[in-house]
Amino acid sequence: MLLSYLKIAWKVLLRRKFFTFISLFGISFTLMVLLVVYSLFDHFLGPHYPETRNNRMLYANFLNMRFKSGGNQNSPPSYYLLNRFVRTLKEPELISISSQFAPASAYISGKKLKLDLKYTDAPFWQLLEFNFLEGKPYTEPDVRSAAHVAVINEATARQYFGLSRGVVGKTIELDQTRYRVTGVVADVPGMRINTYADVWVPISLSTEDLQRTEFTGNHVALLLAKSPADVEQMEAEFDRMVRAIPNPDPKNIEQINFHADRMLASIVRPLTGTYNTSKGLTMFYSAISLLTLLFMLLPALNLVNVNVSRIMERSSEIGVRKAFGATSGALVRQFLVENIFLTLVGAVVGLALAWGSLQLLSNSSLVPYAQFGLNWRIFGWGLFISLGFGLLSGVYPAYKMSRLQAVQALRSANSSK
Amino acid sequence: MENILTQTTARPQATAPAPVTSAQPVIQLREIEKIYQTKTIETVALNRVNLTINKGEFVSIMGPSGCGKSTLLSIMGLLDEPSGGVIELDGRPVQAYSDRELAALRNQKIGFVFQSYHLINDLSVLDNVELPLLYRPGVGGKQRRERAYAALDKVGLSARTGHFPSQLSGGQRQRVAIARALAGRPEIILADEPTGNLDSVMGEEIMELLLNLNRQEGTTIVMVTHDEQQARRTQRLIRFFDGSQVS
Helix, strand or coil, X not given: CHHHHHHHHHHHHHHCHHHHHHHHHHHHHHHHHHXXXXXXXXXXXXXXXXXXXXXXXXXXXXXXXXXXXXXXXXXXXXXXXXXXXHHHXXXXXXXXXXXXXXXXXXXXXXXXXXXXXXXXXXXXXXXXXXXXXXXXXXXXXXXXXXXCEEEEEHHHHHHHHCCCXXXXXXXXXXXCEEEEEEEEECCCCCCCCCCCXXXXXXXXXXXXXXXXCCCECCEEEEEECCCHHHHHHHHHHHHHHHHCCCCCCCCCEEXXXXXXXXXXXXXXXXXXXXXXCXXXXXXXXXXXXXXXXXXXXXXXXXXXXXXXXXXXXXXXXXXHHXXXXXXXXXXXXXXXXXXXXXXXXXXHHHHHXXXXXXXXXXXXXXXXXXXXXXXXXXXXXXXXXXXXXXXXXXXXXXXXXXXXCXXXXXXXXXXXC | CCCCCCCCCCCCCCCCCCCCCCCCEEEXXXXXXXXXXXXXXXXXXXXXXXXXXXXCCEEEEECCCXXXXXXXXHHHCCCCCCCEEEEEECCEECCCCCHHHHHHHHHHHEEEECCCCCCCCCCCHHHHHHHHHHCCCCCCHHHHHHHHHHHHHHCCCHXXXXXXXXXXXXXXXXXXXXXXXXHCXXXXXXXXXXXXXXXXXXHHHHHHHHHHHHHHHCCEEEEECCCHHHHHCCCEEEEEECCEECC
């Protein structure tokens, strides 16, 4: 039965090539855009280098303070807040505190090289899975002693030293400070905002006053749970810890909202302003789903239109199938299979177009060291979206087709001959 | 495989062939009415038609265009609902049947042959003939193929299985349509002007095929035709005028 449906679907595709082209163009272009967006999303949030274990990770990178006067202050947390309170947590297997990346300059033969610098502690290198091309990370004693050491990425090694290997032990000078290179790692894409940098140096070298007891600052804590199942417990412990933090200014500060979130939630929370609830993700998913649906609706409506007119061409077939025993349900199934087949063909084209677009984006240097690509997750999403699209654009024409009376269908086929 | 075409033993006669009928009714129509109603006009297509078709009969229906012959055939074939009256198939009234039950009944009991063949141009001859079996539960792919080959063999088209309808002559297309009607091994074949689009030679060929089918297989056939000569070769001729049976 399925084979017969697919045969028909293929023939219908070939029958009116212009209609087919319009349908396929609509489907593949829509899917291309959605897949590119999803790929960016995946690249940003998925378990990619060096945050390959982000199903076990929480990020504490956003602090909201609500003032009695009615105002709010949003900021990354300070080193003090993270070191004094977050470090005391027992649930995480590892806790790392690092600064947000900041620009730094190096000069080679009088030419300025703009780099991004990040201050980190030693657990940073254990918690994340960096790919060391050579050398090794700096250690806890290095951090404690504020040793002038650095890990650099491959691009910096190439730009600064003209080599991507053999630079361990050499010195790199950034903002008039010299660091000895201990290791070279593969480039980290710029979309990994919590871990990305060109150069990483011990946090003890930070130019900021780390002893400053204010809560706002420019740091981030990464927390690694012992297993994915332990993340919730870790989050709960974090929330308990926050409730126990004494209010530094009870006269003015009404509430401190500080959470350790999974990657997506950590980005969505400040965007949606859901400082002390977990509704932000729901809002975000609803908005994304609505936007996706709206984006698919236009080509889907176009496809509905094309499909309905194609059905009219096939009234003889519908009449014959009904005459020989097809139920309305069987016809709906047939048409849905055909439509899903069409959308899957469109999906293959869309996937190829998305791959091409992502290659262009990767090579455009729009995002530093980005390597946008397709993977099984994206392919799975593509398939899911295509099936959704196929159903969305197929249900109404299929219903209309199935409602045709056999005798009417045969009559209209006769009259159109 | 027995080929109905090559089994013909004599030239067609002007008189009806010896029937293989029994008095067992397979289709009974009682007081069947079909009225098409618009806002301004009411058209009576069938006016209280009473008709019994017995098992193994070959009945032809004649009448001028628009007299209700095809509507009657559609109602007999459960493709259309009457406005009033009772239809019985094998003694069972079918009015209360659901869409699914009617579809199953059509699939198992009735085969259709249409004037304009209504073959699916995108499917091969074999796939077209397999069609009724696609909707029959319990018939697998292999069995479908075998039955379709057998049906095509019966109509002398076993060498054309891979062809597409557009590659066949009108007569061949109608033979494919008959094979399709036969593939499901129905008790009844309803043929709506099966020779109407064919020249006399091809029309004769199709008529022979139907006659042999009736004689050899005992298939009940109801045929709408405009051809008096062909109608006279069937066992019973029913004449229609203005939605009523006149003889």
